[in-house]
Amino acid sequence: MRMNPLWLAVRLSDNPPTPSGLAAGPSQGEAVKHAEPRSGEHPSPLPSGRGAGGGSQLACWAGAFTPRVSLAENALLLEIGGCLRLFGGLDVLRTQVAQGLVEQGIAARMAVAATPQAALWLAEGGGDVLDALAITDLTWPPGVAEKLTRFGLRRLGELRRLTFAALARRIGKPAATLLARAWGEAPDPRLDFVFPLRFDEAIELPAAVENAPALMFAARRLTGALAGWLNVRQAGLRECRLDLVHRQGATPLPLRFAEPTRDGQRFERVLRERLERLQLTAPVERLRLIVDSVEALPGSSGGLFDEGGAKEGMAALVERLRARLGEERVFGIAPVAEHRPECATRQATVGASTASPTPPRPFWLLEKPESLVEIGGRPHRRGPLRLLAGPERIESGWWDQQEGVGDIRRDYFIALTQDQRWAWVFRELRAPGGWYLHGWFA
Amino acid sequence: MSALAEILVRPDVWRGDRLAQAPLPTVASGFAALDSELPGGGWPRGALTELLVDGAGIGELSLLTFALAKIRENGGWSLLVAPPHPLHAPAWAAAGLDLARLAVVSPASGRDALWAMEQALVSRAPRAVVGWLPYADARALRRLQVAAAGSDALAFLFRSTRLAVDASAAPLRLQLAGEEGQLTVRIIKRRGPPLAASIRLALPRPARLRSRDHAHESPLAGRPAVRQPAHA
Numbered sequence: 001m002r003m004n005p006l007w008l009a010v011r012l013s014d015n016p017p018t019p020s021g022l023a024a025g026p027s028q029g030e031a032v033k034h035a036e037p038r039s040g041e042h043p044s045p046l047p048s049g050r051g052a053g054g055g056s057q058l059a060c061w062a063g064a065f066t067p068r069v070s071l072a073e074n075a076l077l078l079e080i081g082g083c084l085r086l087f088g089g090l091d092v093l094r095t096q097v098a099q100g101l102v103e104q105g106i107a108a109r110m111a112v113a114a115t116p117q118a119a120l121w122l123a124e125g126g127g128d129v130l131d132a133l134a135i136t137d138l139t140w141p142p143g144v145a146e147k148l149t150r151f152g153l154r155r156l157g158e159l160r161r162l163t164f165a166a167l168a169r170r171i172g173k174p175a176a177t178l179l180a181r182a183w184g185e186a187p188d189p190r191l192d193f194v195f196p197l198r199f200d201e202a203i204e205l206p207a208a209v210e211n212a213p214a215l216m217f218a219a220r221r222l223t224g225a226l227a228g229w230l231n232v233r234q235a236g237l238r239e240c241r242l243d244l245v246h247r248q249g250a251t252p253l254p255l256r257f258a259e260p261t262r263d264g265q266r267f268e269r270v271l272r273e274r275l276e277r278l279q280l281t282a283p284v285e286r287l288r289l290i291v292d293s294v295e296a297l298p299g300s301s302g303g304l305f306d307e308g309g310a311k312e313g314m315a316a317l318v319e320r321l322r323a324r325l326g327e328e329r330v331f332g333i334a335p336v337a338e339h340r341p342e343c344a345t346r347q348a349t350v351g352a353s354t355a356s357p358t359p360p361r362p363f364w365l366l367e368k369p370e371s372l373v374e375i376g377g378r379p380h381r382r383g384p385l386r387l388l389a390g391p392e393r394i395e396s397g398w399w400d401q402q403e404g405v406g407d408i409r410r411d412y413f414i415a416l417t418q419d420q421r422w423a424w425v426f427r428e429l430r431a432p433g434g435w436y437l438h439g440w441f442a
Numbered sequence: 443m444s445a446l447a448e449i450l451v452r453p454d455v456w457r458g459d460r461l462a463q464a465p466l467p468t469v470a471s472g473f474a475a476l477d478s479e480l481p482g483g484g485w486p487r488g489a490l491t492e493l494l495v496d497g498a499g500i501g502e503l504s505l506l507t508f509a510l511a512k513i514r515e516n517g518g519w520s521l522l523v524a525p526p527h528p529l530h531a532p533a534w535a536a537a538g539l540d541l542a543r544l545a546v547v548s549p550a551s552g553r554d555a556l557w558a559m560e561q562a563l564v565s566r567a568p569r570a571v572v573g574w575l576p577y578a579d580a581r582a583l584r585r586l587q588v589a590a591a592g593s594d595a596l597a598f599l600f601r602s603t604r605l606a607v608d609a610s611a612a613p614l615r616l617q618l619a620g621e622e623g624q625l626t627v628r629i630i631k632r633r634g635p636p637l638a639a640s641i642r643l644a645l646p647r648p649a650r651l652r653s654r655d656h657a658h659e660s661p662l663a664g665r666p667a668v669r670q671p672a673h674a
Contacts, residue, residue, distance in 0.1 A: 314567040317567040321558055325554055335534075335535050345528065345532070346531070362530055363530060363534060364525070365528050420620025420622075422623070424648075
């Protein structure tokens with residue numbers, strides 16, 4: 001089905017961008033209210049978002065909505081005719097775009113129209129009807145607005161009475177062409193923004209930042225751009241790197257994800273945890289986000305961890321816990337076909353699949369076997385143990401002499417302690433012998 | 443229906459003389475004697491359940507394995523926070539707890555453990571969260587209960603029996619003890635009338651305890667006799 005093109009213009013405000021000063025069109029009032037910047041984040045280290053880098057970052061970010069993005073002077077054009085249904089309608093899409101702009105601290109006005117030029121002018125002049133726009137509110141080639149005012153013309157609609165030729169004679173061909181394009185009477189080809197093959201974007205901070213959490217606000221522009229870029233590429237990543245550039249060099253901050261993702265919120269959450277724990281060695285002047293490799297991730301992906309209804313997927317939770325507590329502190333476990341109990345469990349990637357049947361084994365295995373007192377030939381631990389099953393001879397590992405557990409020869413018993421705990425104990429068969437507590441049947 | 447009667451049938455309102463209905467469907471514990479005493483007939487979801495126990499080995503984990511396996515059957519994840527000892531994988535696999543749906547967090551401090559457990563509940567990602575915070579204080583429990591209330595997961599917290607007399611935000615509190623090799627459960631708080639008697643549960647235990655198993659009758663008496671071929 002061929003969709004009619006529909007253009008959304010995002011016109012960056014001339015005012016210095018402040019998160020609260022977003023001059024949105026009338027229908028964006030609601031969105032702006034929802035999307036106040038989160039408390040605790042200082043919005044002051046605003047990056048200069050208008051340079052060449054700023055434009056391409058913004059275009060990348062817009063890739064989250066549509067693959068057809070075009071850069072105009074001080075504005076961004078999104079062709080949204082093809083993606084409206086995906087987003088559930090124009091209002092939802094506009095709200096999401098407005099929210100994304102506010103989160104990045106970008107002041108802008110938006111408008112939607114059937115042609116790019118009409119959308120740009122509507123965003124500039126502020127209004128819903130093209131013909132009602134005031135001529136002096138719009139950008140023209142030099143001298144045109146003044147000339148039209150001298151003719152006594154004030155609204156765009158008043159120009160409709162003139163033919164193209166008559167207009168071109170009075171205000172020049174370029175201005176007449178603008179009008180024809182806005183009205184949809186002349187083709188308005190736009191150069192599509194070419195999404196870079198490799199993601200490597202940087203932001204200069206207007207002032208050096210000394211505390212790490214304050215970098216979050218600026219970094220959000222980069223993670224937003226990354227999410228949009230990945231969406232257009234239909235790709236996801238497991239890892240990327242944020243370089244905090246300062247006078248002494250750069251501090252690399254690797255961000256890792258439990259599965260390939262392009263979810264901007266997940267990027268943000270992991271980054272937030274990392275920044276909150278980070279002590280900066282020097283004031284940061286520049287942020288650079290680099291992606292070395294991506295994986296194909298088509299459509300909306302159903303991952304290994306996918307679960308309906310969860311606010312945050314299991315993968316996202318795992319990666320946030322890791323970002324804060326350390327990679328090694330969050331793991332899965334897997335059984336190993338090994339007789340020696342110490343070697344029968346290994347830490348595994350969360351989500352690895354396994355299965356293995358065994359005789360009764362305890363849920364907990366002590367870090368190190370606890371030596372037990374032997375009185376009258378039987379083990380004691382705050383009183384004598386009742387040995388209820390066993391022995392089960394386990395001997396193995398003669399090949400493993402160098403490190404770890406090594407060669408073992410033990411008789412294992414299931415025992416009940418005086419305080420009613422089910423214990424897994426063994427008698428060491430090698431010299432010097434002795435009894436040991438090895439696990440609990442919890 | 444009168445206004446009062448309407449209020450009384452709400453799941454979040456319970457009369458002191460009978461067991462409350464649980465606001466969310468519960469998950470059966472697998473022990474009929476216990477389920478019949480729990481509001482809603484099983485472990486509550488979206489609420490913190492406190493298990494008071496000292497040390498390990500009386501069957502405190504076996505008490506949960508049926509419910510955790512149930513969670514697994516439906517594809518749900520379980521997360522263990524700050525377990526007291528390293529996990530012995532073969533035992534977990536044998537108990538029907540698919541390890542591919544089990545994650546472990548082993549934080550360096552109690553504070554981190556509390557944070558991780560709270561985050562896990564708030565995220566609504568795992569369907570069951572089991573934490574070991576033996577000395578978590580009343581404030582920590584309030585935080586966890588708030589986090590649990592916003593989720594629909596099973597939330598179990600192991601704490602020391604020394605804290606049994608303290609106030610607790612958990613709507614369900616059980617004190618566990620070992621007796622004759624079996625686990626006994628005393629419900630010290632629930633939404634319903636207090637229950638004076640303890641419930642003794644027939645948990646799967648690794649060996650049978652017979653009355654003749656006395657200290658002097660030890661399997662040590664014979665040779666290493668496990669799996670001896672049975673011949674005449």
